Amino acid sequence: xxxxxxxxxxxxxxxxxxxxxxxxxxxxxxxxxxxxxxxxxxxxxxxxxxxxxxxxxxxxxxxxxxxxxxxxxxxxxxxxxxxxxxxxxxxxxxxxxxxxxxxxxxxxxxxxxxxxxxxxxxxxxxxx
Numbered sequence: 001x002x003x004x005x006x007x008x009x010x011x012x013x014x015x016x017x018x019x020x021x022x023x024x025x026x027x028x029x030x031x032x033x034x035x036x037x038x039x040x041x042x043x044x045x046x047x048x049x050x051x052x053x054x055x056x057x058x059x060x061x062x063x064x065x066x067x068x069x070x071x072x073x074x075x076x077x078x079x080x081x082x083x084x085x086x087x088x089x090x091x092x093x094x095x096x097x098x099x100x101x102x103x104x105x106x107x108x109x110x111x112x113x114x115x116x117x118x119x120x121x122x123x124x125x126x127x128x
Contacts, residue, residue, distance in 0.1 A: 022046070023109075024055035030104035038098055039067070042084040052107050052114055052121045058082045060100040067091045067098035 026039045041058050043051035059066050064080040067087050072078050091098055101107075106124065107114045114121040 022051070024051055025108040026055055026059050026101055027106040027108060027113075028099070028101065029106055030102050031099070035106070037088050039088055040086045041082075042086075044084070049121065051109055054084075055107055055109075056101055056116060056121075058085050059098075061097070065097040066100070 021040075022043050022045070024041045024043055025037055026041065027035050028038050029035045039059055041055040043054050046054055060080075062080055064072065064078045066080040066082065066085065068078050068081065068091070070078055070081045070083075087098070089098070101116060103116050103118055105116045107116065107121065113124040115124050
């Protein structure tokens with residue numbers, strides 16, 4: 001019996017791995033009623049702590065609103081907008097912006113859950 005390549009388990013797994021993004025899921029837990037996944041951050045070729053640091057920076061309001069689009073309501077460029085960030089919840093206007101990622105929030109990366117610590121990140125648990 002002849003199988004098409006896409007039916008081959010090994011081929012499918014390799015194809016899936018090639019198309020998988022290297023991303024961090026940002027979970028706000030502090031100041032929330034429960035954990036809330038708010039964004040994913042495509043960290044490109046970064047790995048380890050570098051990927052966590054990039055996701056933390058990309059989901060912090062530094063002078064504008066990271067969860068808003070490329071333009072502010074007044075038409076000015078949004079200096080905190082990052083095209084690597086995908087916001088996972090509905091955010092409309094400046095009044096409903098997402099807060100910055102802070103100490104106590106969590107980041108999910110490569111099957112491991114990290115808590116934002118006062119200095120860096122602390123491994124909480126492996127999820128896979």
